Amino acid sequence: MICPYCHQEMIIGYIQSEKDLSWTPEEQPANLFVNRFKTYQVPLDKRHFFKMAIVKVYRCQKCQIEMIIEKDLKL
Numbered sequence: 001m002i003c004p005y006c007h008q009e010m011i012i013g014y015i016q017s018e019k020d021l022s023w024t025p026e027e028q029p030a031n032l033f034v035n036r037f038k039t040y041q042v043p044l045d046k047r048h049f050f051k052m053a054i055v056k057v058y059r060c061q062k063c064q065i066e067m068i069i070e071k072d073l074k075l
């Protein structure tokens with residue numbers, strides 16, 4: 001993946017969580033406790049009993065930005 005700002009190669013890594021991960025529009029409330037995805041959310045990954053939620057993320061060290069590609073998601 002090439003960084004859209006500086007056009008250098010991005011590094012692949014992961015964001016992990018003990019809770020389900022989703023993208024939520026700014027004007028909507030974030031989930032506090034319940035891990036059920038709302039219709040306005042984009043599910044990124046669900047945690048399982050012995051596995052944390054993991055999302056593949058591209059990072060540009062120079063620009064200090066992270067990118068998630070929805071086609072990489074396993075949901």
Ligand SMILES: [Zn+2]
Binds near residue numbers: 006060
């Ligand atoms: Zn960059």
